[in-house]
Amino acid sequence: MDDSDRLGPAGAETLPYPRVLVKVSGEALMGPEAFGLHPPTVSAIARDLAALRERGCEVAVVVGGGNILRGARVAGEDLARATADNMGMLATVMNALALEQAVEKAGVPARSMSAIAMPTVCEPYARQQALRHLRRGRVVVLAGGTGNPYFTTDTGAVLRAAELECDAVLKATNVDGVYSADPKRDPNAVRFARLTHDEALAKDLKVMDAAAFALAREAALSIIVFAVQEPSSITAAAIGEGRATIVEP
Template identity: 50%
Template sequence: MSTPAYRRILLKLSGEALMGDDPYGINEKVVERIVGEIAEVSGLGVQIGIVIGGGNIFRGIQGAASGMDRATADYIGMLATVMNAMALSDAFRRHEVESRVLSALRIEQVVEPYIRARAIRHLEEGRIVIFAAGTGNPFFTTDTAAALRGAEIGAQIVLKATKVDGVYTADPQKDPTAKRYHRISFDEAIGRNLAVMDATAFALCRDIKLPINVFSIFKPGALRRVVMGEDEGTLVHS
């Protein structure tokens, strides 16, 4: 296939993906590699929205588990995603790729507020849009933010970047006989209790028939192969 299979995508990046082998924080070499692959796909004419997590800095659910108020912990986690989004945007600048950070929390001194029409305009003008601060509400994960923003911007697919190159019948690190699903329906994934995304995000994607492709962001060239419609990762579809 010589042209991309998708015109507009929503890429979900976990905060942990930015750590590399570090115990926490942002590994600049890892960010440079990831941004380079995203920039390559953008150069194909694909419009890209990115939802970034904050688990490399702070995870709200862990803060709540240690006794912190859950809503407060989630807001701290949202601020962590803003920091990650700014780091990504700066890396895109070094690659001479235009990007904009749109935050669900209003921090206008450093990033733009999220406005749906503004996000779509940026995409149509060829800029990469990085959605920060999740949905702007506690008790909702960045997986749910990815499903929501994907629906709002009219993305054709949600690409969930993980450490594993797809969805397997079992944990491939524990079970050497585990097989990767190339394609699987939403109903099959639910019936087999496969942890593709959190339940709220998964249900939203299923209900609006927004497919999900789970792939490894650590596998060189995987993002491009997914966008080109090749057999990479696992496609979850209606």
């Protein structure tokens, strides 16, 4: 990466991943609620993102919208998949605005950017402008997925991470890593601490959806899978101290 793209505060160079993209699902923002946003949970995630930024890491975030509407779930005979996915992308914008405000309340500047242009609400996504925000110390919250239907927010996260030359994708989930089987269903499931992309493919492990994982492999992006419910889990994963699975080239 060109050094001119790394103008963060002193100390960033000591981090294992100086620039990261965090994938936060819409469901993670629900907390104990069955739908929508749980403000204390949103605030806790925002404080964690702010703490990571204050350590010198440049932070981008891709947020999902499943707490409000998931396109693939509502698509059907009466609602075309493309229309449903567009509705889901709009839901991610609502979440991004909430997370942006919460990060700023935590004391760190933030900017929401949407792949679907709505300039009266937030900035349209543009790579060069996003890089400028990162270099200036702002947490960049990316909404609207890829801007196209039929692509998941996992794919959107890896795409943005590759575009913004991030060092890793931090995938916040409800489990503390990648397992050989669903640990909620199989008590004998084995948790992996580290994997290569090739090993994950050979073992048919569901790290991300196929399109997202193929792009991550092509871009040689490390993927860190961790449980977001743990306090300060995002910062811990980014600095190599948390309980997580690292999938690397």
